[in-house]
Amino acid sequence: MSAGAIDPAVVDELTEIVGQAHVLSDPEITASYSIDWTRRFAGSTPLVVRPADTAETAAAMGVLAAARIAVVPQGGNTGLVGGSVPLAGEAVLSMRRLDVCEAVDELASQVTVGAGVTLADAQIHAAAAGLSVGVDLAARESATIGGMVATNAGGINVLRYGAMRAQVVGIEAVLADGMIVSHLAGLEKDNTGYDLGSLLAGSEGTLGVITRVRLRLHPLQPERATALLAFETAQDAVAAAAALRRSVGSLHALEAVFDSAMALVSAHLGVDPPVGSLSSGSRNASGAAWLIAEAAARTDPSDELGTAVDEIADLLIDAAVALDPPARQRLWAFRENVTEAISAAGIPHKLDVTLPAARLAEFVDGVADVVRMADSDAQPLLFGHLGDGNVHVNVLGPGGAEPAEEVDDAVLRYVAELGGSISAEHGIGTAKLGQLHLNRTEAELAAFSAIKRALDPEGLLNPHVLLP
Structure with a gap:
């Protein structure tokens, strides 16, 4: 359900979690969170919440879930298919403050970064250790790692390194009820059940809110x-x-x-x-x-x-x-x-x-x-x-x-x-909801819906995105 008018008690709870400066309701301030880069998709939100870390994200999501307020997770808002803006009055959960780059693990050629780290900053951080992030794209100064994983972003180096999903060796995320799932060891061989990182990559914020990502890095090619x-x-x-x-x-x-x-x-x-x-x-x-x-x-x-x-x-x-x-x-x-x-x-x-x-x-x-x-x-x-x-x-x-x-x-x-895909790297968002059936069978769509119901039974996470 959309956020509608927010109960002041909910605002007070969120303020206690993230601080007054990071609970935004002034329409002049929230407007930039409500329109995408193309200017084609625009909506409105009664509330933008900006947590600083995974714990605050989980606590905020728990409050929003208890109030049954629908949420749009948002990174750099550089998406092009309407998947990162509140088109139906949802609250926005902005990940931009989760911008910590942890120390590069040079032995494993990996690094763990916050979801709000921009691609450009991740590239600079990795380069200082003589390594590189496998994905590159023109919006590197504003696109965030969390958003790139959520959309399985591609870019200009896919032919050499693969898309964003191929770079993910560990992930931490908050589910719709506020529960934290975290698997960040980065082991190259780890057959201990479902690969949640691979599942969340490309899920467009419909299954969980990505908060930290462990990335596979590659040798610099100077x-x-x-x-x-x-x-x-x-x-x-x-x-x-x-x-x-x-x-x-x-x-x-x-x-x-x-x-x-x-x-x-x-x-x-x-x-x-x-x-x-x-x-x-x-x-x-x-x-x-x-x-x-x-x-x-x-x-x-x-x-x-x-x-x-x-x-x-x-x-x-x-x-x-x-x-x-x-x-x-x-x-x-x-x-x-x-x-x-x-x-x-x-x-x-x-x-x-x-x-x-x-x-x-x-x-x-x-x-x-x-x-x-x-x-x-x-x-x-x-x-x-x-x-x-x-x-x-x-x-x-x-x-x-x-x-x-x-x-x-x-x-x-x-x-x-012609046997092609209707979405290569931008996702389905809201722009292509009506055409998803062109590439996916009824059985596949039923499986998608079953996964969504299992992880988000109330349909609170990005409810108008990806799934028809």
Whole structure:
């Protein structure tokens, strides 16, 4: 049930637990907790509670559960599918104060961090010990580890290290009744029952509130070589990506930007890409394609990457290679600023999908027609992680307005028809509740519901997210 008007006695109990400064009810203050990064999903909350640690989280959750107040757990609020905002008047349980990085266990190459630690801070902390966090993404300065685990975030290094679930070797969380579950030993071999960390990863805050995470770390790969590769077609780019994955053992990232998205980000940056040609005024998502291929190793990987690029010369229009950090960053700008450029242009519908490699080019070439059959004035903008088949389909209406709602269903059905996933790394949230059945059978959905009822029988945790 939604929070509605909060009993003053409940507010008093919460204040005793977390302190008056961390129980927020002023609408001007709580407003920032009630809208997501895309500006597409907005709600309201009567109450934001900001605990400092697991004990305070458990105590606060116990009070809210006793009052039967529904709760939205929230990290950095960088989600893109409406899964981290109180759309139905729920209370918000903010994890941002759980920001402690514990000492790196260098023998195990692991670290335990609070759920509110940002990815950037975790990266800096691990790097000081000569190690790295396996997942990286553009929102690193604001995305929190707890939220990233809850959504099983992916990012640019999935092809090398896997998504967030693969980094979790231990977890601590608070269940809906305030009970704490904690399994943080980080043993690589531990077959003592259900893997709660794996279950909570990707659960989108519907099963428990993650408070601490033990992460697997990886050796630093300080030497980098980056190439921006231009292609005439998506099919050539997909073929090149497959060849690079086979031949470059140090391949660290393989990102794609397609025609209309490259035109938009280039205009946003005020500079054209150094290779390839932009289609003037193109409203097609496909056509030309660009890949950013980055190799990373302990020793200079430029020869390995250069040899591989030479081997795909027949697919290429041209290539630009950068080795020093400023030059590499200039190439990366065309990928890392795409989301910002789209946001500046309007309020998009964001459809994060995965395609089988064999159907990837077909999807990129065909999705514009699918979009325009649902909304003739809409513009699809495509980019993503080509190394793992993940395409981000952003759709803008005229003048940056939202496109017709029918666009979402049309694109996701097209993805399912091609054997793909309707959610690669952003989650289901509230945005894709109506389409979850496209990828999951009735038996699977029944199993999901049974797990939810077992851990949250009152349906208090993120009640309008993930499960239809």
